[in-house]
Amino acid sequence: MNILIMGMGYVGVTTGLLFAELGWQVTGLDTDTIKIQALSEGKLSFYEPGLDLLLKKHIESGNINFISSPEKGIRENAIIFICVGTPSDKDGSADLQAVRGVAQSIGSFMNEYKIITVKSTVPIDTNRKLVQWVQESQSYPHPFDVVSNPEFLREGSALYDSFHPDRIVIGSTSEHASTVIQSLYDQIKAPLFVTTPRTAEMIKYASNAFLATKISYVNELSRLCETLGVNISDVTTGMGMDQRIGPQFLKAGIGYGGSCFPKDSMALLYTAKENQIDLSILDKVVAVNNSQTTHFLNLWEQQLCGFRDKTIGILGISFKPNTDDLREAPALAIIQQLIDKQANIRVHDPIAKLPEHLRSASVQQFDAIEITLQQCDAVILCSEWKDYREANWQQLRTVMNKQVIFDGRNMLDGKEMTKLGYSYFGIGNR
């Protein structure tokens, strides 16, 4: 069984390499010829630990190849995975243009029975629309089945998550198609949940929105903890010991970012609105996330008696560690607010590069942590890269003008930092 992956973004490349590693013959398709050329040479357009090695391994093994011709890809493969992006439209809904485009290509070039599997995160009923889009483009009515197989991997741990998923969800009205897609994952030990396409689509949104809810819940509580002088990290440690709550996604911080939680929460809210249902909890989740950076920046500003003309070090700009992804990164919101408050900003990230539009004489990026923190009046930790946890804070204090740490991810040991002579402020952790 040959597999075609349409869309060589984050999910597409990882899924392709998972199947290549499981021994299947995989073709990666993207109409971006530069991306395809780079992938064929073993180069990724994003940073993800371990993925580059697997890419090189399977270019050599011949289990994966990359092409830019939809016609060739569609004709030569019986199983097609759709992994194209579904970005937010202006109104918050998911923009399905790319999904529709690949559906039309599949319809036009189809030459025999195909199983079309959707991995892209798509609103409820997209699988149904997909059938229509494919049929409308067919010149001959070749049969096909559609399967929803949502992806739950996290950036920064994409490979581990792909090989050790908590569950595999398969939604299809065709028993045959569902069995074929299940068989692709035979070697993966994970519970399987087979359901309808609409339920599978909903599971993906509901899961992401629930994780975002956990985060916003503790982030809002962190504001109260801050005022009460109670440590939110200790509170969530105690909460997480209850198996009904669980310890994960209870880490208070400057808010969630990335390509999924913000976009998918908005898309689910849009679907609810379309159906005249008020998802008031999710509405609040988004509002808390949007105000978390401002809430803490205001508190920190008071500690410094204003940010104007102060030199602030920013450590970590990606939305989380182990990725160079800056989409919806809270650090960028912080930098923008500091620019508005006329601070001088010195930025460091082990991998991610500060976008051009934020660079200026007063916003600069440096390669080394100790250079970044030179003459700083305070440092704000925005993503919890191990480099910062393991940095020599004893030595770093000597290069700073004032020894003030604002730990936006509660990643350092506050007591330890205080011992070293820093004024340490975390999130909900006075």
Ligand code: UDX
């Ligand atoms: C998420 C989902 O976890 C994954 O299942 C889905 O497929 C895609 O979206 P991702 O966005 O890659 O994955 O990263 P994740 O680890 O979930 O973190 C998202 C954001 O939440 C980050 O900004 C992170 O810093 C923040 N976060 C996470 C917290 O603030 N606190 C936590 O306890 C956990």
